Amino acid sequence: MQRITIDPITRLEGHGKIEIFLNDAGNVANTYFQIPELRGFERFCVGRPVEEMPLLTNRICGVCPEAHHMAAAKAVDAVYHVDIPSTAKKLRELLYMAFYCTDHTTHFYALGGPDFIMGPDAPVAERNILGVIHKVGLEIGGKVIQMRKYGHTVVEMIGGRKVHPCTSIPGGLTKGITEEQRLEIEKMGRWAIEFAQFSLQAFNDIVLGNPQYVDLILGDIYAHQTYYMGLVDANNKVNFYDGKVRVVGPDGKEFVKYEPKDYAANIAEHVEPWTYLKFPYLKNVGWKGFVDGPDSGVYMATPLSRLNTSDGMATPLAQAEYEKFYATLKGKPVHQRLAIHWARLIELLYAAEHWVELATDPEITSPNFHVIPTEKPTEGVGIVEAPRGTLTHHYWTDERGVVTKVNLIVGTTNNYAPITMSIKKAAASLIKEGNVNEGLLNMVEMAFRAYDPCFGCATHALPGQMPLQVTIHDASGNPVKVLKQFVD
């Protein structure tokens, strides 16, 4: 039995490790994707005043604290059974749209995009943001930095800080915005729309204009027929901030649509003893293992899932792109994981359009941003779409509003089983009869990276230079071959 260990995975928020076992014929027998960390939020948030939850849960992830902050904010509103003023809802959503633009930009340009824009066969040294810049133009680096700057500026104006926002409390927000701030936010939003259109155009020219890439996207190696999950509004359009959770089957038909408070009747988490993270699955389908198909409860939650599970986008420009997306990929739902990158850009455009819609809403500068709760605190659920997937926060409190119990199902966690399956399929497709080559390293990266498992870094160097050392041992455990990439 030969064993290939990839440790650590890079460009994941947190840590991860992959083990690949080959049978005697040299083909993949099994793969394991392990998460080696646990910090214990569900335990140590117990005993804390519930209004601190939007602040404490920020620290689950410093890349998407805005997502946790919003899910927590909605959960604490639910705990107090309070309807927050319309202005507060719109301000929170406006912050959230700006955050989405920042986050999706970071992933596409620095993490996922290079694989696509440069292609999987491109020299490793070019498969990074620099290669992207050469391909699409020198200003791109500056635009990416500009988008991140604008996004974080809006987050700070409404959320109080650039990282770990602090303004959501039960009943609304601790502050509003001035007309001066609103003007600036609107200006930045209009720039964001242009930037999103530019990004989609670049994708169109470079990726869709290349038949090889189209083949790769449409091919089978990264395709999985699973269920898809995402939040939808009353018209079944994609919404990141509010709505009901909708799940469609591999055939695209609606399987269930539930209110946030009913999540526990629909989701369960499978346990394995070799990892600290659990595997969510659809309770009413059941856990059948790491397999595809309508009889397996495995589901995916990503930008692609949100498009698959909805009837369209709520803003005009994004809607046009949505239609083009499904026309090009010949039907709905789309199962090919590489298409997530495209779906992500469509979402970027929607977020920017909705950013401007909210920034020009007459209520947005109203001083009515908080109402004092009057009901006794008990229990509440808050769900938003994090960029990586559906995010669920559930809190119970005593009569003083002190937390007594917490349940969290976090964005990337939804995808733990699908990622595992994607890694195995990629590995199994490439490793035959014990032949491991450089292609494996890159293809495994691509299978993993499409899900945007937390974040990639918007700097000058890197994706494509992921260091991997693959050591192949014989049956006695002696190393027989070492393959390296970016390891001296």
Added chain:
Amino acid sequence: MSKPKFAMYWAASCGGCEIAVLNIHEKILDVDAAFDVVFWPVAMDGKYKDVEAMQDGEITLCLFNGGMRNDENEHIARLLRRKSKIMVSFGSCACEGCIPGLANFSSVKDMVDTAFTTITTDNPDNIRPISSFPMPEGNITIPTLNPILKTLDQVVDVDYYMPGCPPESHQIAAVVDLVIAALDGKAQLPPKGATIGAGNSTVCDECKRKRNVKFIKEFGRIQMTKADPELCLLEQGIPCNGPATRSGCNARCPSAGAQCIGCYGPAEGVVDYGARLISAFASVIDSDKPEEIDQILDGLVDPAGQFYRFNLAGSLLRASKAAQKG
């Protein structure tokens, strides 16, 4: 001539420190120009094996964020300490434990039990993760959780401390400039053990709200208070940790209407952060009668959490009895 080497690593953390570094925006190009970034798992090249292959002290500057939650965290901390000339305890997790340090209120067993028995967890055999699990194909391993979470300097020797959750980007940019200048011989590095990228005073000093002598008759909750945006929050009975928290953040949260939760760590000269806050809060309570004092204190529903929110692992007591028992 090769550039000095730079490394950044995250132990038990959230990634916010990495984002804070990225939010120096164009200045990241100065980092790129001045340094060879050799190890930054979140972003780029460098594996553990690369670091192991380096000479001791080969890395000039290492920004280490995240707390010591498991044996892998400690192993990498020791490894990077050996290989680095300057080790900066970067961010609240490394400096004082930060939010994950709250786990020190209960035992690791409790923490794992909670995670593996939530209402949505399907665990009929009551399984818990095992550090070495025998698969049909071979043993696969995950790190072992330590009984309590530790700070970086409780495991290795630290050269500088940069507090904050996360450290403010403008502070990071200033420190980057300082280090680059020092490497050029144009500036002096501070004495070892210094806190850098932060102020010498408290958040109250940077807060623009009006402050009077305080006579607190009641502690309230921010969501239940129609707070005056110009007046000190603590004075209005909202528990604010400004009085003991280090300055350097521009009192961002009080400016936005929220109480200071203490993410910049202890102010200069503070030995135990929570003790300092106990003293401050007790001093401003307006009562001399034990029953009334108790009644006023009932308004603080979670005093240990309020006073040690970011600092438990770095405090004198470090962890509760329950956590120590294991």
Added chain:
Amino acid sequence: MTDTPETKFEPVIIGFTCNWCSYRAADMAGISRMKYAPNVRLIRLMCSGRLDPTFVFKAFAGGADAVLVSGCHPGDCHYSTQNYKAMRRFHLMQRVLTQMGIEPGRLKLLWASAAEGQIFANEVTKFVEEVRELGPLNWNQVGAHTSAGAVEVPAEVPAEEVKA
């Protein structure tokens, strides 16, 4: 388990007393050769209001099984009202210590005037027995890093942060 004289648990107790009242009470007990439990190690402060909660936490972290805080009776403080601060700190400390798993019975507040040597002796003896009952604390973590000094690096605050 029966204690023999060799294995009987002897609590280690740190006692903070104030110069004008409670320390003199302890002094008086000593001069008068009153017999009382020897387990309390006395530390003299000028006033109970000087008691920084840091001292209490350091005592527990450093191995004390209990801490006694003692000062002038309310209304009689040599510095007028500072013993009330001690009172309020005591109440708040007890709540925090309870959350840390240190039983409230391990921290005691005692008012004693300079003339109350016998009362001081009796209360200490009683306290020692109460702590013996609770058993050793065995706090095996000692922490706290003190900064070697902050060096302010002049940082340019970005313009957009100056806005409201």
